[in-house]
Amino acid sequence: MRACCRHLLMKLYPHSKQPQRRLSSTNPTLHNIRLHLFKAVAGNSIILQVLFFCLFCYTFGALFQQTSHTRNLTVAFVDYDGGAIGARRFSEIIELSSSQYSxxxxxESKVCHIDFWAALYVTPNASNRLANGLTGGTSASSYNRSDVMSFIWNEARYSTTADSVAAKLQDLxxxxxIIYSNTNGAAALQTIPAGDAAAVSVFSNPWQLVSLNLQPTTQGSRLIYNTLVIILLLLQEFF
Structure with a gap:
């Protein structure tokens, strides 16, 4: 029975009783194979290190002092009012004619097609509505301070710096x-009826800048630090 089992085993595994042919670790045949293997591993390792180094340089370089890299974001300005509100000019923005953009x-189309990053404009007849609101009565109570000045922008473009530029437009x-109040404040105070709270409210807060964001994309540097950088670090560990 044992001989029969041994015979069957020899048929199934003919090399089971033959001496194993393993090369020694010091065999000269393995020298060239190891040399090519180590060269390939070292070359790939260097390439990956350089790749990740370049990625980190680009990422952190783009985020470094990002608030000062906004001078190339062009902002257009159109005064559809032609009155006292849009009389002040600012050198930081590009003034366009209302006849060119009626x-x-x-x-909005220009901003959408990336001709400008943003466009600031004063609505038509805004100065007259403000002057009427300062006279009190129904004109003051129905005055809409959100229908004076607006800006159109696309946050999807340069989303890491867009928030700072939008804040600067608010400051603008x-x-x-302030310039309007300093220039026209004395004359406006004479038109405000005594005891008319609505007219006083119009004078103290004549308008609110309205934001028309074409593509909201709320993010910032912290998003890069907390996501992309961590992913790159984890990927690097696999290599």
């Missing part, structure tokens, strides 16, 4: 409001 929708609107 409607705010034309500005506040600067225009």
């Amino acid at each position: 409607q705010p929708s034309a500005l 609107s506040e600067a225009a409001r």
Whole structure:
């Protein structure tokens, strides 16, 4: 019975009783194979290290002092009012003619097609509505301070720096409001009826800048630090 089992085993595994032919670790045949293997491993390792180094340089370089890299984001300005509100000019933005862009929708199209990053405009007849609101009565109570100045922008473009530029446009609107108050404040105070709270409210807060964001993309540097960088570090560990 044992002999029969041994005979069957020899048929199934003919090399089971033959001496194993293993090369020694010091065999000269393995020298060239190991040399090519180590060269390939070292070359791939160097390439991967350089690749990740370049990725980190690009990522952190793009985020370094990002608030000062916004000077190339062009902002257009159109004064559809032609009155006191849009009389102040700012050198930081590009002034365009209302005859060239007759409607705010034309500005929206330009921003959408990346001709400008943003467009700031004063709505038509805004100064007259503000002057009427300062006289009190129903004109003051029905005054819409959100229908004075607006800006169209696309947050999807340069989303890591867009928030800072939008904040600067808010500051620009506040600067225009202060200039308007300094220039026309004395005359406006004479038209405000005594005891009319609505007219006083119009004078103290004549307008609010309205944001028309074509593509909201809320993110910032912290998103890169907390996602992309961590993923790159984990990927690097596999190599």
